[in-house]
Amino acid sequence: MSDKIVVEDLYKIFGPRPQRAYELLEQGCAKDEIFARTGHTVGVREASFTIAEGEVFVIMGLSGSGKSTMVRMFNRLIEPTYGQLYVDGEDITRMSQAELIELRRRDMSMVFQSFALLPHKTVIENAAFGLEVAGYSAREQRERGYQALEAVGLAANAESYPEELSGGMQQRVGLARALASDPSILLMDEAFSALDPLIRTEMQDELLRLQQERSRTVVFISHDLDEAMRIGDRIAIMEGGSVVQIGTPEEIVSNPANDYVRSFFYGVDVSQVFSAGDIADKRRVTVIQRPGMELRAALERLKSYAGDLAVVVDRNRVYQGLVSLDSLTAAIRQSGGYADAFLAQARSVTADTPISEVLGISAESPCPLVVVDDEGHYRGTITQSDLLLTLDRTQQQAQQ
Numbered sequence: 001m002s003d004k005i006v007v008e009d010l011y012k013i014f015g016p017r018p019q020r021a022y023e024l025l026e027q028g029c030a031k032d033e034i035f036a037r038t039g040h041t042v043g044v045r046e047a048s049f050t051i052a053e054g055e056v057f058v059i060m061g062l063s064g065s066g067k068s069t070m071v072r073m074f075n076r077l078i079e080p081t082y083g084q085l086y087v088d089g090e091d092i093t094r095m096s097q098a099e100l101i102e103l104r105r106r107d108m109s110m111v112f113q114s115f116a117l118l119p120h121k122t123v124i125e126n127a128a129f130g131l132e133v134a135g136y137s138a139r140e141q142r143e144r145g146y147q148a149l150e151a152v153g154l155a156a157n158a159e160s161y162p163e164e165l166s167g168g169m170q171q172r173v174g175l176a177r178a179l180a181s182d183p184s185i186l187l188m189d190e191a192f193s194a195l196d197p198l199i200r201t202e203m204q205d206e207l208l209r210l211q212q213e214r215s216r217t218v219v220f221i222s223h224d225l226d227e228a229m230r231i232g233d234r235i236a237i238m239e240g241g242s243v244v245q246i247g248t249p250e251e252i253v254s255n256p257a258n259d260y261v262r263s264f265f266y267g268v269d270v271s272q273v274f275s276a277g278d279i280a281d282k283r284r285v286t287v288i289q290r291p292g293m294e295l296r297a298a299l300e301r302l303k304s305y306a307g308d309l310a311v312v313v314d315r316n317r318v319y320q321g322l323v324s325l326d327s328l329t330a331a332i333r334q335s336g337g338y339a340d341a342f343l344a345q346a347r348s349v350t351a352d353t354p355i356s357e358v359l360g361i362s363a364e365s366p367c368p369l370v371v372v373d374d375e376g377h378y379r380g381t382i383t384q385s386d387l388l389l390t391l392d393r394t395q396q397q398a399q400q
Contacts, residue, residue, distance in 0.1 A: 004053040004217040010083035015040030043069035045241045054215040058232035065238040105134045109178035113190040117162040124158040127176040148176035168199035189221045277351030280371040280380025285310040299328040319378045322346035
Protein backbone atom coordinates (compact mmCIF):
# COMPACT_ATOMS: atom_id res chain seq x y z
CA MET A 1 0.00 0.00 0.00
CA SER A 2 1.59 3.27 -1.11
CA ASP A 3 1.66 6.57 0.77
CA LYS A 4 -1.03 9.00 -0.38
CA ILE A 5 -0.31 11.88 2.01
CA VAL A 6 3.03 12.60 3.66
CA VAL A 7 3.32 15.26 6.38
CA GLU A 8 6.83 16.44 7.23
CA ASP A 9 7.65 18.75 10.15
CA LEU A 10 4.43 20.72 9.72
CA TYR A 11 3.68 23.84 11.80
CA LYS A 12 0.87 26.35 11.98
CA ILE A 13 1.43 29.44 14.10
CA PHE A 14 -1.33 32.06 14.06
CA GLY A 15 -0.07 35.64 14.25
CA PRO A 16 1.88 38.24 12.24
CA ARG A 17 5.39 37.28 13.42
CA PRO A 18 5.53 33.48 13.74
CA GLN A 19 9.33 33.29 13.82
CA ARG A 20 9.50 34.48 17.44
CA ALA A 21 6.93 31.88 18.51
CA TYR A 22 8.83 29.21 16.59
CA GLU A 23 12.06 30.13 18.40
CA LEU A 24 10.30 29.77 21.75
CA LEU A 25 8.98 26.37 20.67
CA GLU A 26 12.55 25.33 19.88
CA GLN A 27 13.51 26.42 23.40
CA GLY A 28 10.87 24.10 24.84
CA CYS A 29 8.23 26.67 25.79
CA ALA A 30 4.64 25.48 26.10
CA LYS A 31 1.76 26.70 23.95
CA ASP A 32 0.18 28.83 26.72
CA GLU A 33 3.49 30.46 27.61
CA ILE A 34 4.15 31.36 23.98
CA PHE A 35 0.72 32.99 23.71
CA ALA A 36 1.33 34.96 26.92
CA ARG A 37 4.71 36.21 25.70
CA THR A 38 3.98 36.81 22.00
CA GLY A 39 0.22 36.83 21.46
CA HIS A 40 0.72 34.07 18.89
CA THR A 41 -1.22 30.80 18.96
CA VAL A 42 0.45 27.51 18.12
CA GLY A 43 -2.13 25.52 16.18
CA VAL A 44 0.05 22.61 15.04
CA ARG A 45 3.67 21.88 15.86
CA GLU A 46 6.26 19.50 14.42
CA ALA A 47 3.75 17.09 12.87
CA SER A 48 5.21 14.26 10.80
CA PHE A 49 3.30 11.18 9.63
CA THR A 50 2.07 9.37 6.53
CA ILE A 51 -1.40 8.30 5.42
CA ALA A 52 -1.66 5.28 3.14
CA GLU A 53 -3.73 5.18 -0.02
CA GLY A 54 -7.22 3.87 0.77
CA GLU A 55 -6.82 4.31 4.52
CA VAL A 56 -9.43 5.79 6.88
CA PHE A 57 -7.18 7.94 9.09
CA VAL A 58 -8.89 9.51 12.10
CA ILE A 59 -7.42 12.54 13.87
CA MET A 60 -8.87 13.12 17.32
CA GLY A 61 -8.23 15.20 20.41
CA LEU A 62 -9.86 17.59 22.80
CA SER A 63 -11.10 21.02 21.75
CA GLY A 64 -8.11 23.20 20.88
CA SER A 65 -5.80 20.26 20.25
CA GLY A 66 -5.21 21.29 16.62
CA LYS A 67 -7.11 18.58 14.78
CA SER A 68 -9.28 20.87 12.63
CA THR A 69 -6.33 23.13 11.89
CA MET A 70 -4.43 20.07 10.73
CA VAL A 71 -7.04 18.88 8.24
CA ARG A 72 -7.55 22.39 6.84
CA MET A 73 -3.85 22.54 6.00
CA PHE A 74 -4.28 19.45 3.84
CA ASN A 75 -6.14 21.51 1.23
CA ARG A 76 -4.63 24.84 2.32
CA LEU A 77 -7.82 26.38 3.60
CA ILE A 78 -5.32 27.23 6.33
CA GLU A 79 -1.81 27.99 5.08
CA PRO A 80 0.98 26.04 6.83
CA THR A 81 3.62 28.22 8.51
CA TYR A 82 6.50 25.78 8.13
CA GLY A 83 7.00 22.27 6.78
CA GLN A 84 5.97 20.18 3.80
CA LEU A 85 2.78 18.35 2.89
CA TYR A 86 2.94 15.93 -0.03
CA VAL A 87 -0.03 14.51 -1.93
CA ASP A 88 0.97 11.77 -4.39
CA GLY A 89 4.56 12.97 -4.05
CA GLU A 90 3.82 16.62 -4.86
CA ASP A 91 4.39 19.27 -2.19
CA ILE A 92 1.13 21.22 -2.03
CA THR A 93 2.75 23.97 0.07
CA ARG A 94 4.61 25.01 -3.10
CA MET A 95 1.61 24.89 -5.43
CA SER A 96 0.38 28.04 -7.12
CA GLN A 97 -3.20 29.11 -6.49
CA ALA A 98 -4.24 27.76 -9.90
CA GLU A 99 -2.60 24.38 -9.19
CA LEU A 100 -4.24 24.24 -5.76
CA ILE A 101 -7.69 24.95 -7.20
CA GLU A 102 -7.17 22.19 -9.75
CA LEU A 103 -6.14 19.76 -6.98
CA ARG A 104 -9.32 20.58 -5.02
CA ARG A 105 -11.48 20.14 -8.09
CA ARG A 106 -9.83 16.93 -9.30
CA ASP A 107 -8.58 15.03 -6.30
CA MET A 108 -9.71 16.37 -2.94
CA SER A 109 -13.14 17.08 -1.44
CA MET A 110 -14.20 18.18 2.02
CA VAL A 111 -17.27 17.50 4.15
CA PHE A 112 -17.96 19.85 7.06
CA GLN A 113 -20.04 19.51 10.22
CA SER A 114 -22.47 22.06 8.80
CA PHE A 115 -24.49 20.68 5.89
CA ALA A 116 -24.26 24.10 4.16
CA LEU A 117 -26.89 23.20 1.57
CA LEU A 118 -28.38 25.92 -0.62
CA PRO A 119 -32.09 26.03 0.27
CA HIS A 120 -33.23 27.37 -3.12
CA LYS A 121 -31.54 24.53 -5.03
CA THR A 122 -32.83 20.97 -5.36
CA VAL A 123 -31.01 18.02 -3.88
CA ILE A 124 -29.38 17.14 -7.20
CA GLU A 125 -28.40 20.76 -7.79
CA ASN A 126 -26.79 20.84 -4.35
CA ALA A 127 -24.97 17.56 -5.03
CA ALA A 128 -23.64 18.95 -8.33
CA PHE A 129 -22.83 22.43 -7.03
CA GLY A 130 -19.08 21.88 -6.92
CA LEU A 131 -19.17 20.66 -10.51
CA GLU A 132 -21.07 23.80 -11.50
CA VAL A 133 -18.41 25.99 -9.90
CA ALA A 134 -15.70 23.92 -11.63
CA GLY A 135 -17.29 24.62 -15.03
CA TYR A 136 -18.67 21.21 -15.95
CA SER A 137 -21.44 21.11 -18.53
CA ALA A 138 -25.04 21.01 -17.28
CA ARG A 139 -25.42 17.47 -18.61
CA GLU A 140 -22.30 16.21 -16.84
CA GLN A 141 -23.30 18.01 -13.64
CA ARG A 142 -26.60 16.18 -13.62
CA GLU A 143 -25.14 12.79 -14.53
CA ARG A 144 -22.40 12.89 -11.92
CA GLY A 145 -24.65 14.48 -9.30
CA TYR A 146 -27.20 11.70 -9.79
CA GLN A 147 -24.49 9.02 -9.55
CA ALA A 148 -23.30 10.54 -6.27
CA LEU A 149 -26.85 10.63 -4.89
CA GLU A 150 -27.32 7.03 -5.95
CA ALA A 151 -24.15 6.10 -4.06
CA VAL A 152 -25.55 7.54 -0.80
CA GLY A 153 -29.06 6.19 -1.34
CA LEU A 154 -30.81 9.46 -2.21
CA ALA A 155 -31.48 9.12 -5.93
CA ALA A 156 -35.22 9.06 -5.28
CA ASN A 157 -34.96 12.48 -3.57
CA ALA A 158 -33.08 14.18 -6.40
CA GLU A 159 -35.81 16.75 -7.09
CA SER A 160 -36.62 17.47 -3.45
CA TYR A 161 -35.43 20.57 -1.58
CA PRO A 162 -33.23 20.48 1.55
CA GLU A 163 -36.08 21.55 3.86
CA GLU A 164 -37.95 18.39 2.88
CA LEU A 165 -35.14 16.15 4.18
CA SER A 166 -34.18 14.98 7.65
CA GLY A 167 -30.84 15.99 9.17
CA GLY A 168 -29.27 12.66 8.27
CA MET A 169 -30.49 12.92 4.70
CA GLN A 170 -29.15 16.46 4.42
CA GLN A 171 -25.73 15.25 5.53
CA ARG A 172 -25.93 12.54 2.89
CA VAL A 173 -26.43 15.29 0.31
CA GLY A 174 -23.33 16.98 1.69
CA LEU A 175 -21.45 13.72 1.32
CA ALA A 176 -22.81 13.26 -2.22
CA ARG A 177 -21.58 16.76 -3.11
CA ALA A 178 -18.09 15.76 -1.98
CA LEU A 179 -18.26 12.49 -3.93
CA ALA A 180 -19.57 14.02 -7.17
CA SER A 181 -16.10 14.95 -8.40
CA ASP A 182 -14.92 11.38 -7.62
CA PRO A 183 -12.00 12.52 -5.43
CA SER A 184 -9.29 10.15 -4.29
CA ILE A 185 -9.04 12.06 -0.97
CA LEU A 186 -12.00 12.86 1.27
CA LEU A 187 -11.45 15.29 4.16
CA MET A 188 -14.19 15.10 6.81
CA ASP A 189 -14.14 17.66 9.63
CA GLU A 190 -16.48 16.55 12.44
CA ALA A 191 -18.82 15.58 9.60
CA PHE A 192 -21.25 13.55 11.72
CA SER A 193 -20.98 15.25 15.11
CA ALA A 194 -24.13 17.38 14.68
CA LEU A 195 -26.29 14.31 14.07
CA ASP A 196 -28.32 12.32 16.57
CA PRO A 197 -26.46 9.19 17.81
CA LEU A 198 -28.56 6.74 15.79
CA ILE A 199 -28.23 8.76 12.57
CA ARG A 200 -24.51 9.23 13.25
CA THR A 201 -24.08 5.45 13.41
CA GLU A 202 -25.98 5.10 10.13
CA MET A 203 -23.66 7.64 8.48
CA GLN A 204 -20.60 5.81 9.81
CA ASP A 205 -21.98 2.63 8.26
CA GLU A 206 -22.57 4.53 5.03
CA LEU A 207 -18.97 5.73 4.94
CA LEU A 208 -17.66 2.20 5.51
CA ARG A 209 -19.98 0.86 2.81
CA LEU A 210 -18.73 3.48 0.34
CA GLN A 211 -15.16 2.48 1.21
CA GLN A 212 -15.99 -1.10 0.28
CA GLU A 213 -17.37 -0.02 -3.09
CA ARG A 214 -14.71 2.55 -3.95
CA SER A 215 -11.73 2.85 -1.66
CA ARG A 216 -10.65 6.45 -1.03
CA THR A 217 -8.14 7.98 1.33
CA VAL A 218 -10.27 9.45 4.12
CA VAL A 219 -8.98 11.89 6.74
CA PHE A 220 -11.67 12.05 9.41
CA ILE A 221 -11.64 14.56 12.27
CA SER A 222 -13.53 13.51 15.39
CA HIS A 223 -13.69 14.11 19.12
CA ASP A 224 -15.78 10.95 19.59
CA LEU A 225 -13.76 7.92 20.70
CA ASP A 226 -16.40 5.36 19.72
CA GLU A 227 -16.61 6.88 16.25
CA ALA A 228 -12.82 6.90 15.83
CA MET A 229 -12.49 3.28 16.88
CA ARG A 230 -15.43 2.19 14.74
CA ILE A 231 -14.29 3.64 11.42
CA GLY A 232 -10.56 4.30 11.75
CA ASP A 233 -7.89 2.04 10.29
CA ARG A 234 -5.48 4.16 12.33
CA ILE A 235 -5.99 6.95 14.84
CA ALA A 236 -3.78 9.98 15.51
CA ILE A 237 -4.20 11.57 18.95
CA MET A 238 -3.41 15.29 19.19
CA GLU A 239 -2.67 17.33 22.31
CA GLY A 240 -1.74 21.01 22.37
CA GLY A 241 -0.96 21.06 18.64
CA SER A 242 1.26 17.97 18.78
CA VAL A 243 0.59 14.47 17.49
CA VAL A 244 1.31 12.39 20.57
CA GLN A 245 0.47 8.91 19.24
CA ILE A 246 -0.53 7.17 16.03
CA GLY A 247 -1.66 3.56 15.78
CA THR A 248 -4.49 1.16 15.19
CA PRO A 249 -7.24 1.17 17.82
CA GLU A 250 -5.79 -2.08 19.20
CA GLU A 251 -2.26 -0.66 19.43
CA ILE A 252 -3.36 2.49 21.22
CA VAL A 253 -5.62 0.65 23.68
CA SER A 254 -2.84 -1.83 24.44
CA ASN A 255 0.02 0.69 24.69
CA PRO A 256 -1.16 4.28 25.33
CA ALA A 257 1.74 6.72 24.93
CA ASN A 258 0.96 8.87 27.98
CA ASP A 259 -1.70 9.74 30.56
CA TYR A 260 -3.50 12.02 28.08
CA VAL A 261 -3.98 9.16 25.62
CA ARG A 262 -4.78 6.74 28.44
CA SER A 263 -7.55 9.05 29.64
CA PHE A 264 -9.25 8.80 26.25
CA PHE A 265 -9.38 5.04 26.46
CA TYR A 266 -10.07 4.63 30.16
CA GLY A 267 -13.10 2.40 30.58
CA VAL A 268 -13.16 1.31 26.94
CA ASP A 269 -14.74 -2.11 26.46
CA VAL A 270 -11.71 -3.87 24.97
CA SER A 271 -13.89 -6.79 23.90
CA GLN A 272 -15.27 -4.42 21.26
CA VAL A 273 -11.78 -3.35 20.13
CA PHE A 274 -9.82 -6.56 19.72
CA SER A 275 -10.64 -9.32 17.26
CA ALA A 276 -9.85 -13.03 17.35
CA GLY A 277 -6.82 -12.61 15.09
CA ASP A 278 -5.27 -10.11 17.53
CA ILE A 279 -4.93 -12.62 20.36
CA ALA A 280 -4.67 -15.95 18.51
CA ASP A 281 -1.84 -18.14 19.84
CA LYS A 282 0.20 -19.66 17.01
CA ARG A 283 2.31 -21.96 19.20
CA ARG A 284 -0.01 -24.97 19.29
CA VAL A 285 1.22 -28.18 17.66
CA THR A 286 0.15 -28.49 14.02
CA VAL A 287 -0.01 -31.60 11.88
CA ILE A 288 0.03 -31.42 8.09
CA GLN A 289 -2.36 -33.94 6.60
CA ARG A 290 -0.40 -35.53 3.73
CA PRO A 291 0.89 -38.90 2.53
CA GLY A 292 3.31 -40.23 5.13
CA MET A 293 1.73 -38.36 8.01
CA GLU A 294 -0.78 -40.96 9.11
CA LEU A 295 -2.47 -41.13 12.50
CA ARG A 296 0.40 -42.91 14.27
CA ALA A 297 2.90 -40.31 13.05
CA ALA A 298 0.55 -37.55 14.17
CA LEU A 299 0.21 -39.21 17.59
CA GLU A 300 3.99 -39.44 18.01
CA ARG A 301 4.38 -35.77 16.99
CA LEU A 302 1.85 -34.72 19.60
CA LYS A 303 3.54 -36.83 22.29
CA SER A 304 6.99 -35.47 21.42
CA TYR A 305 5.77 -31.93 22.08
CA ALA A 306 4.01 -33.01 25.29
CA GLY A 307 0.84 -31.53 23.88
CA ASP A 308 -2.74 -32.53 24.51
CA LEU A 309 -4.23 -31.13 21.30
CA ALA A 310 -3.06 -30.61 17.74
CA VAL A 311 -4.43 -28.63 14.82
CA VAL A 312 -4.60 -30.53 11.54
CA VAL A 313 -4.06 -28.51 8.34
CA ASP A 314 -3.52 -29.44 4.71
CA ARG A 315 -0.45 -28.53 2.67
CA ASN A 316 -1.89 -25.06 2.03
CA ARG A 317 -2.37 -24.44 5.77
CA VAL A 318 -6.16 -24.73 5.42
CA TYR A 319 -7.68 -25.87 8.70
CA GLN A 320 -9.06 -29.43 8.69
CA GLY A 321 -9.85 -30.25 12.31
CA LEU A 322 -8.68 -30.51 15.91
CA VAL A 323 -7.36 -33.80 17.38
CA SER A 324 -6.30 -34.97 20.82
CA LEU A 325 -4.16 -37.81 22.20
CA ASP A 326 -7.32 -39.71 23.09
CA SER A 327 -9.11 -39.13 19.76
CA LEU A 328 -6.03 -40.18 17.76
CA THR A 329 -5.59 -43.31 19.90
CA ALA A 330 -9.26 -44.25 19.50
CA ALA A 331 -9.18 -43.72 15.73
CA ILE A 332 -6.03 -45.87 15.41
CA ARG A 333 -7.71 -48.71 17.33
CA GLN A 334 -10.65 -48.56 14.93
CA SER A 335 -8.32 -48.42 11.90
CA GLY A 336 -9.91 -45.09 11.04
CA GLY A 337 -8.60 -41.94 9.39
CA TYR A 338 -8.27 -38.30 10.35
CA ALA A 339 -12.02 -37.70 9.97
CA ASP A 340 -12.57 -40.24 12.77
CA ALA A 341 -10.10 -38.45 15.03
CA PHE A 342 -11.45 -34.94 14.65
CA LEU A 343 -13.10 -33.62 17.80
CA ALA A 344 -16.76 -32.99 17.11
CA GLN A 345 -16.91 -30.22 19.73
CA ALA A 346 -14.15 -28.16 18.05
CA ARG A 347 -15.27 -24.80 16.70
CA SER A 348 -13.58 -22.21 14.51
CA VAL A 349 -13.97 -18.43 14.18
CA THR A 350 -12.66 -16.00 11.60
CA ALA A 351 -9.82 -13.67 12.51
CA ASP A 352 -12.02 -10.57 12.29
CA THR A 353 -14.58 -11.84 14.83
CA PRO A 354 -14.81 -9.32 17.70
CA ILE A 355 -13.73 -10.60 21.09
CA SER A 356 -17.19 -9.70 22.38
CA GLU A 357 -18.57 -12.48 20.16
CA VAL A 358 -15.67 -14.84 20.84
CA LEU A 359 -16.42 -14.71 24.58
CA GLY A 360 -19.84 -16.31 24.11
CA ILE A 361 -18.60 -18.94 21.66
CA SER A 362 -15.67 -19.87 23.90
CA ALA A 363 -17.90 -20.23 26.95
CA GLU A 364 -19.93 -22.89 25.13
CA SER A 365 -16.93 -24.80 23.75
CA PRO A 366 -14.93 -27.39 25.73
CA CYS A 367 -12.06 -27.00 23.25
CA PRO A 368 -9.84 -24.07 22.31
CA LEU A 369 -11.30 -22.05 19.43
CA VAL A 370 -9.45 -22.34 16.14
CA VAL A 371 -8.92 -19.03 14.34
CA VAL A 372 -8.89 -18.99 10.54
CA ASP A 373 -8.81 -16.29 7.87
CA ASP A 374 -11.54 -15.70 5.30
CA GLU A 375 -10.13 -18.49 3.12
CA GLY A 376 -9.90 -21.01 5.94
CA HIS A 377 -6.13 -20.75 6.53
CA TYR A 378 -5.09 -21.51 10.10
CA ARG A 379 -4.16 -18.42 12.17
CA GLY A 380 -3.92 -19.80 15.71
CA THR A 381 -6.06 -20.86 18.68
CA ILE A 382 -7.74 -19.10 21.59
CA THR A 383 -8.34 -20.64 25.01
CA GLN A 384 -10.59 -19.25 27.73
CA SER A 385 -7.41 -18.38 29.64
CA ASP A 386 -6.15 -16.34 26.66
CA LEU A 387 -9.37 -14.34 26.70
CA LEU A 388 -9.28 -13.67 30.43
CA LEU A 389 -5.60 -12.64 30.34
CA THR A 390 -6.24 -10.23 27.46
CA LEU A 391 -9.16 -8.56 29.21
CA ASP A 392 -7.31 -8.38 32.53
CA ARG A 393 -4.08 -7.03 31.03
CA THR A 394 -5.74 -4.23 29.04
CA GLN A 395 -7.87 -3.18 32.00
CA GLN A 396 -4.78 -2.97 34.20
CA GLN A 397 -2.99 -0.86 31.58
CA ALA A 398 -5.95 1.51 31.34
CA GLN A 399 -5.90 2.02 35.12
CA GLN A 400 -2.15 2.63 35.42
